[in-house]
Amino acid sequence: MKIWKFIFKRILQTIPLLIIVSFISFFIIRLSPVDPLAELRLNPSISQETLQREKTRLGLDKPIIVQYGLWASSFVRGDLGVTSSGEKVSTKLAERIPNTLVLTLIVIFMTWIVGVPLGILGAVYNKTNLDRILTVLSSVGMAIPSFFFAILLLIFAVKTGWFPVGGLTSFDFNDLSFGGKILDLTKHLVLPVTVLFTISLAGLQRQMRANMLDVLDSDYIKFARAKGLSEGKIIFKHALRNAINPMITLLGFEFAGLLSGAALTEYVFQYPGLGRLILEAVMKSDINLVMASLMIGSIMLVAGNLLADILLILTDPRVRGE
């Protein structure tokens, strides 16, 4: 019951946040010397009526503050407008979001499956060679820029021919059997996943290791050791539970960060995801598309944080008590 109240409260708090985010983005975009209808005007496949409809809908003849109100009200009603090439923004986004989600979810899943245990290993075998090797690897992972790593992997794909050079599906995808489709998708996903995985893995491993070290150093673990508990019990029953809490907050951020953080990787790999769409939209100042993407980005961020908080409540009795 309490938790529902909390969620409700948080969602209420989200609303002003979203308003502020949309407000700032809207003003920054509108104040830049770009005519949002410029491309529509040029586009011969957009009729005069559409242009007029868009103009009224966006309220371009009105002051910016009124424009913002109009945009917001049509946004709330679920109308995202049309892109500069005359397609519905919602359709465009719907085309791309699943692709990005596939990438994002795989990466989050893999990072956590691998990163957390590696962090624990690093902490438990602190200052041994294993820890040092892990430290070196994660430093490399943190240091290498994603777009650059992506380019290196693309060249790797070209030289070896083991992986396709970018994209998500092969041209004969629809003629493949179900197994063939899975294999084809996997082949295309390996490289972008590797890039995003390496980079977020490094951070996660370091974080987990640091948390675990903190906990392992605390008095109650020393006490447990003195009491003669088995090492496995100490680590997995007592230390891990306390060390994992900060990680859950991190999960929330990562959830949102991967959506926007994948943009460069997506572009390099020509991955048909949201990031590439937004990048292209920004490059040609496709306002409706940019605003819609920004809002989705913010909502994802807020939702990720909310998710993390809820998980925290579920896992940490101390938070629950407050």
Next chain:
Amino acid sequence: MKKILGLVLTLFVIIILLGVLIRKDDNNSGYTFDTADIKPNPDAVAINKPYPCPKTKTIDGVDYLQSQLPVGQFGGEYVTSTIGEGPKTFNPFTSTDATSSTMADVMYDGLFTSNPMTGEVIPKLAKGVKSNKNGTKYIITLRKGIKWSDGKPITADDVMFTWNDIIFAGLGNTSIRDELVIAGELPKIRKLDNYTVEFTIKRPFAPFLRALSAPIAPKHYFAKDRDWQKNFDRFLATNTNPKDIVTSGAFRLKEYIPAQRVVFEKNPNYYMINKNGDRLPYINKIIYLIVGDINNQILKFEAGEIDDISLRGGDVARYKAKEAHSDYVIYNLGADNGTMFVAINLNNRKNKDTGKYFVPQYKQRWFGDRNFRKAIDYALDRQGMVQNIANGMATPLFTAESPSGIFYNKKITGHKRDIKTALAYLHKSGFRLKNGKLYDKYGNRVEIDLSTNAGNTEREALGVMIKQDLADIGIKVNFKPIEFNSLVNKITNSYNWDMIILGLTGSPLEPHNGKNVWSSAGPLHLFNQRSAADIKAGHIYPLPWEKRIDTLFEKGALCTNFNERKKYYDEYQQIIYNEAPIVYLYSPIRIYAIRRKIKNIYPSTLSGLTYNIEELYIDKEFKK
């Protein structure tokens, strides 16, 4: 222990760095200069081996078009690529961008096409044409018994519909219609019987027959809704179900996946046959991969994912060196019909919506000044651009017609880079150079925005060179590449630009096709664009030399004698050279790499490599 670890670490870092350097060099040879020494011989591959044009062959009352090339093998896919965002529409009559037009060309044939070797007009969807003596009447016979991809016959009704109800009615992109307004009147079209139509024009018009290469639309498909005219602009949008699309060309749409690819499959009813009488095309599917930029395209070619690529100057040497041990052939198609240029915005009109000038007034005074434009012309180092950016794979250019064209004015020999002359021109108009900075006579610092389409590394490199060249005469250039569509928008709609680097493809056979650019009321008169509303209202007010060009184009079109026409077109090129509204830089040489397994290729300077896509086949036994 620690030392060993340190050593291993250092080695690791060194290896990574080395790898990086080598790779980068490999990948980034876009405009490195060191490859210039190992320039391949551009004429290494013989092109223009005579292409036997297909001929009409009647079997059981059906007038097929029969390929005269060696019989090939059926099956396989041809994978190519298109740079950018992919098609915006599949409607050949509304498309305005290159990608959409390419896609439409694959699906729709016109009545005529050009002989890829000589450029003369040859029948395609039409069976033949007869004209009267003075060239004002054309009687066109259609092929009997040929069908649309859905099995319905292609008849005179479709031709009538296309020309009367779509093109002459002004639906969609009106550039063909505008081209055919002859002496103030559109041609008249009359149906004589189910397979014969007659075009009547008021005055002889040299480029008329070639204009009939426009695609023909299936009436039963395009006009199936009662209010099809109203929805025409949205018809055949990219979300159209591919199964519904009716085509006449060698292929029909199979699928379009945004940001990934467009797939075409063989049209089973195509009217072309091979020597054995089997229906073409040989290839089952043609796939256009949508790639973001040229670098990605190159990677895809090297990974074997695409079958052809147009090479940049900087890549040619590397490809040539590897050619002998590779599965591709490199063709040099000679001087392009293309021209690379910097356009200067002479627009001095106001935006009617905002009441503001498109170009600020102080800048109008610069750009409207012939001396200023000539100064830019003299300050640019074309030879350096050809050497450094095109790696020698281009010819410096000083006028609007490409050297490959038959109307090219050979008397315009151009000039070398000459800062003194440039400064003298500037001096004449009261510009002053102070501490290496140029000021106009009102004391404004001369600062110009230069733009081009982002992603085109050649133009981006040109921008950097132009910036440096103009810095030598004190002009500050702010160079900012932008997305192609935004660039087009600036040119055709918002007019708020100073200088733009662009390339346009002209026709080497018909300078009249440049009318859209050179006529003062043309829709692509980019250096001094009048808005559609102004053109409609007749508010053109051409400059004196613009008016002269208008006259020359009019005379050139009416005249059928080559030598007389040449005189008109020579003069127009001279005017452009003298006035320099567009400063031409160079004409590139086109070099393509294509997989050896693709056969029946007859490279042509005029039409490229894959103009006969229906006759190309994939050699299945081919091994590297």
